Structure formats: C-alpha cells, structure tokens
Amino acid sequence: MKINLAYKSIGLSTKQFCGLLVFCLFAIAHNFIVNDKYLIGKTQTGFGLFVESEDAKYGIKAIIPYSANTVDKYNRKVGPFSKQKVSSLYYRHWLGTDSIGRDVLAGIINGSYIALLVGLFTVIISLILGIFFGFLSGYYGDTGVQLRKPTFVLWMILTLLCWFYSFYTFGFVAFIFFILPLLVLGFLVNNVSGISRGGFCFPFDTIIFRMIEIISSIPGLFLILIILTVLGKPSIWNVIIIIGLLRWPIVARHLRAEILKIKEEQFIDSAKSIGQTDVKIFLYHVLPMAASPLIIISAFGFATSILLESTLSFLGIGVPLGEVTWGSLIKEARFHFDAWWLALFPGLMIYGLIYLFNSIGDNINHKIRNI
C-alpha cells in the first residue's frame, strides 16, 4: 500500500514534519504534560478532571508534576545536575529551577503553547488583512472601481457613523460596527464595478500603498513597544493582534505583485466575459495561483512573530508577569549569571523553532522555484 505523503508535495522533509508535529503536540497538550494537579483524581464525591492535590485521595498525575507557575520553595535556583531536595526521582527538576523555584522544563512546555498561539494567530490575522487589502489594491488598482458620487458620499457617512459607534461600544458589537462599512464597500464594489458611468474612481491602490508605507516606516519593534505601552493592560492577545496588524503589509505587497501578473492572463478575461463576479474570480482563479508566495511568507512570518514575542517578554513588556514564556525565562538569566541552565534551554527552544520554520520556508521556496 502506498501512503500519500502530503507534506512531501509542498517540499517538507520528514525531519521537519516530525519537528512540527512534536511542537504542536507539546503546545496543544501542555496542560496534560505539565501539571501539578491530578489529571484524573478520586475525590470524596467521585472521579474528576484536574483535581487539586489536597482534595484527592489518589489519581493519575502528569508526566511532569509541576505547573509553569508552581513554586517549589525547597529547590530555589538548583541546576539539572546539582543535588535537589526532592522525595523521589519523579519529582526531580530535570532542567533545574529559577530563582523563585519554578520548574524550567514546565516553563518551556508552557512557553511552547504561547509560541504556537502567537505564531498561528499572527499569521492568520496578517493573512486575512493582507489578502483583503492586497486584493483591493492589486485587482482594482486606482481606476478599477467607479462609484457614483452620491453612493460614495452615503458610504462615507455610514463609515463615519459606524466607526463612531464602534468606538463607544465594546466587544462583539464594536467589532460588527467596525467591519460593517468594509462589508458594504465590498458589496458595492462587487456589484457596481464594470459599469463605467463616469463616476468617482475609488483609489484603492494609492490609499492602501500609503498605509503600507506608513506602517513600514517605523521599525516594528519600536512601534509594538509604543502601542503596547499606550494600551497599558498587559495581555498576550494584545501582543498577538498588534504583531498581526504590523505584518499584513508584507502579505499585501507580495499578493499585489502576484495579482498584477495574473490579471493579464486570458482566463481572467474569459471568466469576466461569462459574468463571473470579481470576488469569485479572485477566490477561484487568482488566489490559488498566488498561494505559494503566501505560504512562504507565512512560514517566515511564524518565525518572526515568535521571535518578536520572545523579545517582548524578554524586555518584560506586553506579556503579563505571571505568564511563563521562553523570553521571560531568559530574562531571569540576565540577573543570575551562575544559573547557566536558565539561559541555555529556553533559548535552544526559540532557536530550534525559528530554525525549523526558516528551513521550512526555504524548502517550500526551493520546491516552488524548481517547478
């Protein structure tokens, strides 16, 4: 029986695929690998999931019996090879502890979860925004969409009103109010374009390209630092959203360049001539052809986002203090020169992951160039 290895068709080697799998496994199952509670414990009332040690009579414990935040006050700043005050080999700190007695291995595995969260969601946010804006600026350009002036004025008023309300409401409602004008614009564009009535040309290309230039005119790390401090409240989701918002210009720029090439092809004209709408042409004919550079950018973007996040938590900005990440573990090493394990192991994880994603990006790039 021949097994179809899908990952090989996009250029990943078996080693890379296994590395990716192990990383994802650790990240997703971090709560079951690293925990100071009983995974399944017998209490007085019956069996339960994640039972506190004091409440349970007996049960199944995780492989590493420490959470990332568990403080072992008898073993502060002990190395992997030094003598530890533990009751059995099972409770040993295999990679040592930090200055207040938190297990480094537990911190590393918790950090892999945060790294996956950051990498994945920044890539998703940057792809959604980048594809949307890249499509508008590449496919329509400066003259592709003609709106009649009254329509345009009405849309502007709607936009201002909606964004006003989105500023004074919270949560999901605010999001809906923010996104509504864009949806309406998409609807207008999809139905009105192609009819040249000598109306008002909506200069998508100019507007979006200026936006891209403004965002890329300030070095990313500085911009993120400033925005995070203005927001004030440290949270991992703020970091994710801001990194995602800063990375969409790269996607948009590459997609725009691809679209400009593909737009001249004949099959686009034929699709238009049978009355296919622009959005459908883009989704079914343009996007699949432009997908390969986007995949490469995403692979590199994953690495860059993780690097940015760990730099931020190394500086102690943006990520809440209680959250243990790879960067915050290395931060500890700066103040404890004798604790070599604090600097080495978390850094190896960051380096390994960045190396993994960079090499994946290179491999895909290589594969596509050779086709």
Add this chain to the structure above:
Amino acid sequence: MDLRGVDTSIDHDDVYEKIYKELNLDLPNFYFTIQPSHFPKTINQTFDTNKKDLYLKLLNSGYSFVDIEKAINNFSQKLDAAKASNNAADIIELNKVYNLESPEQHNGLAHLNDSKPKSFFWPSFYLNGFNNQYHKWLQSIFTNGFGISILDGMTAILKVKKALTWTLSITLIDFFLSLLFGIFIGTYLATNEKGRWQKTFSQILYFLYSIPVFWFATMMVVYFTTDDYGWWTDWFPSVAIDIYPGKSTFQQILMNAEKFILPILILTLHSLAYITRLVRRSVLDELDKPYALLAFSKGLDKTEVIRKHILKNALIPTITSMASAFANAFAGSLVLEVIFNIPGMGRLLVSSMESADWNVVFCITLLLSFVTIVSFIIADILYAYVNPKIELNAKT
C-alpha cells in the same frame, strides 16, 4: 498623618492639579472633537484620574452628565466625611467604586438609580480652536525641543541627542563592519561553490541568521564575562558602562571603548549573516547571466570578472535592502542596550515608556521614522546612481 500613612498637611490635590495644568492635560485633545452628544466638553478638566475614569464609565453607560455630576458630588461628600472621621471600613467600601466594571450598582452612587440611561448616542461635533493639546505639542517641537521630560525636567530633544550619540556609535560601526565583511564573504561563497570552507561558512551563517539577538547576547554575557565557569571564560569586560561626570558624551564613549567590543561583535555577526546571504544570492543570479559568460570567454580571469562586471550589478539589489538593514540595526541595538546597560535610544525608550514620559517617547518615535525615511531616500538615490537604467526624474 491619615490612615494610609500619607502626610495630610500638604494638599496633594493642589500640587497634582498644578502639574496637570502645566502639562496642558486640561485642554481638549485635538482641533475638533467628535463624541456622543451627552458627553461634556470639559471632561479633560477633571484632574483626578479615578474620578475621570468614573465619569467616563458612567457616560459610556448612557447616563446624562447632570445626573452623574450630582451623584459623584454626593459620593465625594460621603468620602470626605468618612475621611474626616477616620472611618476605615467606610473609606475602603467607598473606594471600591473605582474598580467596578459597572459602578452604578454600588451604594455610593445610589442617586443614579432614579435617572434613566440612554441606549442610543447621537454624535456631536465641535471645534476647539488652537488651544488644544496637539497644537501645544506641535508648538513645543519648534519652541521647546519636544517638550519637557517629566522625569528630570530636561528637554526631550536633549535627552534623545545624548542617547543617540551612544546608539549611532554602535550602529554605524556595526553597519560598516558587516557591510565590509558581508560583501567579501558573500562573493567568496558565491564564487567558490566547491571551496573548502563553503559548507562550514554557510552553516555558521545559517546559525547566526536564525539565532535571536537577545538570546545570543544573554549567553555571551552569562558565560563569557565572568569567571563563574572556570578562569578561562572571563573573556570580555563586565556589562556596566562607567559614567564620568563632566565629560562630553563622545569622550565617555571613547573611555568605555572596551565595553563596546561585545555588543558590536554580536550585532555585527547578526547583520553579517543577513547581508552575506543577500550578496551571495545576487552574485549567483548575476553569474548565470550571458554577459558573465561573455566576460569569461574573453579570457578575463575570475577576480577581474567578479570585480569589474559582476559585483557592480550584484550590489544593486543589496543597496535597497541596506535601508531596511539600517533600521533593523536600530531595533537590534534596543535589546543590546538593555542587556549591556548602554544609555542609548533603546534603553531611553523602554525606561521612559515605563514611566509614561510621553514627550521623550514621541520624540524618539518621530526621530526613528525620520531616520528610516531618510535611509530609504538615500537608498533610492544610490539605486539610481549605480544603475544607469533608472532615472531620478523619469516622466511617468
């Protein structure tokens, strides 16, 4: 002394209000304001941050300003009465209002219960004239050197200028060193595909390319600046910059020259990896082109072809990347400054952000975007200079 151990003989509110007005925080934010119609124009004049947050929370819930003012005045009277009688339980209970998500449910604001909150806001628009915070800040750029740092009273531009000298001395040395070695090694790697050091070099470069700067720096500092791991690991001086009072910044940099070795080494190795990869790629691309073959078939030797024909063309794509490499060097030096305690821009930015010293932060941001834009312009001009196909004043 009151219950919290605060000296009550000074009226803190008065001092606070004075500074609040000195920083122009009581003025409206911008030339115009768009806000819901029941919001008051003068919301910024409430200088007590707790009270201002309370106002905004209640206004956002839709209560009219008159009702809120009544309720809060009543609440303040209660709080003052509790403070006067040193009733700790009451003070604690009343202070809880500030931390609530929906403060109208608290007993202290019971007066609000009679009034009905609006569920729908209409926007209102009005002009504020030139007497606003943004205009004052713009003025301060030209008259007052980006305003005054709230930490030490120096003008922001003076602080940034001092820090910039430190940062520039690192970044410029790093930039030229990495450019020099990068072009050299990149060309070597591209032209000696089967050379002895080819594989080792590319692997080391890939390693340096992937390694995070802050981790690399931390490792070097932890392992190679002390003799904790054996007498032979004490390679570099420890990471503190000596400040000599009374000397100019430039003299101080020279006096601390040996402390710069490690940060410059790390930064150079990092950007070297990037530039070498770039140069290698473009030299390889150029070698494939027919004119290179022609040059070889004329009988020119390898070094001459590379020097006279290939390198000129290969550097064109490199120059465009130089601009972003320079901006990246600034970002890279931020982390190194924090690790090595160098009083440069990065550390100034981080420390002034932690203390909400916005004048300095804005000054640095503006300067950085200026540096980036200027480096992009220089790259464009150089691009046209080395590539005669491009004209600067081309008509489109």
